Amino acid sequence: MGRYVLRRCGYMLLVMIILSLLMFLVYTMIPYDRAVTEAESFKTAYKGNPNAAQLYADKLADLRRQLGTDQPVLKRYLGWLGLGPINGKYNGIFQGNFGYSYTYDRPVIDVLKTPMMNTVFINVFATILGLGITIPLGIFCAVHRGSKRDTGIQIATIVGYSIPSFITAIIFIWLFAIMLGWFPVSGMKTPGSNYTGLAELKDRLYYMSLPLIVMTFSSLGGMTRYVRAAMTEALSMDCIRTARAKGLREKVVVYSHAFRNALIPIITLVIGWFLGIFSGSVVLENIFGLNGVGRLYINALNDKDFEVVLLLQMFYVIIGLIGNLVTDIAYGIADPRVRVNK
């Protein structure tokens, strides 16, 4: 097991390097040079000077050397990682420099803190809610397969997973925020409020409830179907027939024997889904005006704040890779039959 994890980690590192290079290549494809933007401010300062053009060109070259944008892509990539010198200095990710946000005029890592907390907060909540509903529902459907209730739920889940989350969001905003007035339309907290402690949490939950409901609702369809399929598969196994033949109570058969077998696909699903909502929440955070990672990402794209974009890209990549690794390891824990050290 230990060797397997180690090998997976090593492989993950390799993939990460390849993908980070790919991301960096994409990043350099953006026709945008920070040095040009910076030099723009000097253009006005040189106005009136007889050799303004020459001074500007010098300044631009100087800035480009400082920022390293005159270097070839590979050198810039190494510089970004901190493995190569930019302007004679080693100052990259390995030195703790994650880039600089020019919109916020702060290091990217500072900019990321609050949105990251918010996103994780929402996603953990949504995952718990989603699992709490879908696992029992999926098991119910699998056990009562073919019944009228099952068919009804199946049709509802198809509808549920076909409707994109932004349409669900619009409908729910219309219904719960505008028609019924139960929840606020968007935002993170009551404007101008200055709550602390419990009141703050209450206010925060009040503002997050609608996004949470939408997130949970849009996940219901797909997850329920998945759990149902896994359970159906597990229930048709020979060991279940044996268990029933032994005269075990149906509850024990379903929850102890069958569910344990259905757990592997469910674990894959849960992890994949938990990580998927990080990139999936890009849409919802924008609709609800939540100060999360997804919204920061879109704003950074719109504001041409590309160092933030680059770091977030890497964040999403790492999240995905860690997800794969955790899935593999979790397999072994959930199912002793999977011999991961093979």
Next chain:
Amino acid sequence: MSMNGNSSQAVKKRGWLGRMFFGASKSVRDERYDSPGKLAFKRFFQTPVAVVAVVVLVAMFGFVFIGSAIEPVDLTEAGAEMLHSNVAPTQSFMKIPADMKDGAVDISSQGTFTIGVSTDGNVYMWGFNPNSSTNDKINVLNVPEEVKNSKIVHVAAGADHCVAISEDGHVYCWGAYDVGQYGLDGSMIAAARKQPDELINGTIDASQVQQLTCGNQVTAILMKDGTIYAWGNDGLSATNLSSVIKYNNNEARLVKVAFTTDGIYGIDENGVFVPGKSTKFNTVTVTDERGAVTTTSLEELIGGRKLVDIAATGNALALVTEDGDVIVSGMKTPVPTIPEGDEVKQVSAGTRHFVLVTEQGRVYAWGQNYRNQCEVPEKFTEAGAVDQVFASGFQNYAFKDGKFVGAWGLKGYLMGTDEMGRDIFIRLMNGGKMTMTVGAVAVIISTIIGIIIGCLSGYFGGMTDMLLMRFTEICGSIPFLPFALVLSVILQASNLQENTRIFIIMVILGVLSWTGLAHMVRGQILAEREKEFVTAARSMGVRERRIAFKHILPNIVSVILVTLTLDFAGCMLTESSLSYLGFGVQLPRPTWGNMLNGARNALVIQSYWWRWVFPALFLSIVVICINVIGDTLRDVLDPKTEVDR
């Protein structure tokens, strides 16, 4: 097996004679096994939900592809109409009341509503209230009680207000007033030209009124003695108003005026064109049939002739000279030629078109025809059909001997309009075409890549498999939506043609979503590869590549088909999400995703429901149908589910 069950029920007991000639049972034919494909096909169409889904989907395809071929979307300025922004679904624009049909004094309109006054002095209004959704809820369609109770002789409609003059000289105004359309209460009144006090509190001599006319948010009353009463938002809707009034007071009396969207133009008692300080229409650009552009000055075209009539659309002027010549400035469409021996009687203007009635009673219309304003019915093009046409806004009402004989123009919008006044129904059809095309092309690309990589990897195994699967894994680890967003930004920054850009978006979607299929195809092939028929083929010396693509691939077509269907829905959703966020297909080109882009604030969701309900409904229905079909396909193609049933 279900087939056996069916056939045994079908067996009918026969007598011995019957058995002698026809055999014991008719079910021999029934017991024959259908091919798996045929069986699946049969079972698919035995599922009612799937059949409904297929019917609905085919109907949607028809609606989207045939509809967009019939009514292509107009991406130029004609497609949008700011006067019609946020109009609810309605067909009331041209519903002239029955009482108006016996005789009309005047019919007037700018944008969404029309006001008419009948010969017995009653005021009627029809159409859509442009302020129905704003917070102040001013309903211009509510005619004030005093107006209903008095005999009205003149009416005029602006973009959001109405003015009427009664026989006893009262000037009544109603509708929106915020930018000084009337009264002194508007919050922006400081910037507006104020309504004269004698009109608010006093009366004028109604018999001396030469003309009452409204511009966008301005109003002018021209008296026979040369007085001009004018008020309203002249900073926006009539920038040259002061200079025209100055001309009237100092040089020569005006006899007729007409408002465009941002100016006022008139002719004076000497037949001279009065543009005030505006120079907008001083040059006339004409494009002849060969495409050659000639520019002439308006003065030269008039050539010293006296002018007898003036009419103005939102951005064009028509001047009628004393010898019956019509000079148009600001409109590219040429003036229709009148047959020999006929003469111009009356030129009137809607908001985007002109209508000409000849002495012999023929009707000609020219200008913008996107909203059917110029679709003159056949019967009115013959002599003696009509003697008066009220071209008002986007509709035309024809009268003969004082009786209403017909109308043509814009009836309304079936599904309303968006914030730019674009017809949602037309955009829905064209947007659907775009969404479906993007989804289809993307899914075809992803399927081709997925099949090739999956087949190679599964069949050859070993090193090839390892390398290809690692490659697939790396591609699968790319975060889909964020990556697509970045690529879209790069595309936007580069100077590409819109069509090329859309094609590249399709390719990106396809290239990012093939990994799932590749995995599945590989797994299936690994299972198929071990079967006897492959061994047989190999022992017969069939080439490896031929085995992979010709022998094994057909056996996994069912899996591919299911994934293809479900991926199609997925790609459509991704495109919609991208466009919804503003990173996919760019406005004004419609897709179902970017039509929903406007529905990102509470006001739109609450007040302009038609702007999100229709695109959301259509997108959801199509995706649901595709998913139902894909799901049913999976059930009927998978032999395992047969046992479950």
